[in-house]
Amino acid sequence: MSTIALITGGNRGLGLATATALARTGATVIIAGRDLEAVRCAADGLLAEGLRAEPLMLDVASPASVAEAADEIGERHGHLDILVNNAGILPEASARGDHDFVDLAAFASTFETNVLGVATVTEKFLPLLRRSTAGRIVNVSSTMGSLSDQSDESSPYYSSIVPAYQASKAAVNSMTIGLSKQLAGTPLKVTSVCPGWVQTDLAPGNRDQAPTSADEAARIVVTAATLPDHAESGTFISSGGAVAW
Numbered sequence: 001m002s003t004i005a006l007i008t009g010g011n012r013g014l015g016l017a018t019a020t021a022l023a024r025t026g027a028t029v030i031i032a033g034r035d036l037e038a039v040r041c042a043a044d045g046l047l048a049e050g051l052r053a054e055p056l057m058l059d060v061a062s063p064a065s066v067a068e069a070a071d072e073i074g075e076r077h078g079h080l081d082i083l084v085n086n087a088g089i090l091p092e093a094s095a096r097g098d099h100d101f102v103d104l105a106a107f108a109s110t111f112e113t114n115v116l117g118v119a120t121v122t123e124k125f126l127p128l129l130r131r132s133t134a135g136r137i138v139n140v141s142s143t144m145g146s147l148s149d150q151s152d153e154s155s156p157y158y159s160s161i162v163p164a165y166q167a168s169k170a171a172v173n174s175m176t177i178g179l180s181k182q183l184a185g186t187p188l189k190v191t192s193v194c195p196g197w198v199q200t201d202l203a204p205g206n207r208d209q210a211p212t213s214a215d216e217a218a219r220i221v222v223t224a225a226t227l228p229d230h231a232e233s234g235t236f237i238s239s240g241g242a243v244a245w
């Protein structure tokens with residue numbers, strides 16, 4: 001039976017690259033997103049390659065949408081093997097509001113998507129993941145959220161101050177640690193991943209300046225999504241190995 005994998009924000013960027021890579025391993029990928037036409041189009045692209053893909057309407061910022069999506073996957077498949085919490089935003093990169101430290105509107109929307117979104121999707125899909133024999137949850141985080149890097153003068157991330165985004169990814173990392181403890185003694189594993197600086201539309205200029213293609217970045221997400229049974233849960237990894245919390 002094919003592995004069932006759901007990727008939030010799977011219609012473009014790193015999410016679509018991850019969906020494609022997972023589908024190429026033989027998984028049935030559920031491309032979840034808030035724009036039905038976009039997820040249909042992305043799924044059609046994979047189907048045209050002969051891969052297994054399904055579209056799913058899922059807005060991580062809407063608890064009702066997430067609950068409906070979980071019910072839908074329960075009806076379609078009865079369980080879920082891989083959840084990739086990928087959907088994320090960085091509105092501070094283009095926010096021009098009048099603020100001293102942080103744009104509060106950007107802070108609220110960042111947390112709604114990047115933090116509450118991850119919590120809501122995880123909570124609603126956990127019952128389906130618990131029915132898997134080897135469930136894996138991947139939280140797409142960032143070294144930008146590493147408290148160690150933010151406070152280490154020798155880190156290349158030290159001079160970056162993007163308060164809402166950094167706090168949101170630190171919160172995601174905290175959820176990874178908490179969830180790994182909650183899931184101890186079960187086959188389920190959860191991992192935070194930093195994909196690197198990736199050529200996507202997350203922030204203006206990323207496509208021209210970032211060194212890593214979405215396909216390359218998807219490799220570490222796939223690694224976390226396909227951890228072997230003996231692997232540790234509750235880690236934070238990048239293509240370079242462990243990332244300091």
Ligand code: NAP
Nearest residue numbers: 009012013014059060061086087088142197198200201202
């Ligand atoms: P992207 O190209 O902007 O894609 C973001 C995806 O998230 C889109 O599919 C978008 O859907 C979706 N999304 C946003 N809000 C959503 C919502 N409420 N419900 C469902 N889907 C939603 O950015 P990306 O670079 O691929 O980002 C993917 C993840 O990687 C994010 O968590 C980001 O923080 C993380 N990351 C990226 C980088 C980088 O350098 N790019 C580095 C570190 C971490 P729409 O098409 O509907 O907008």
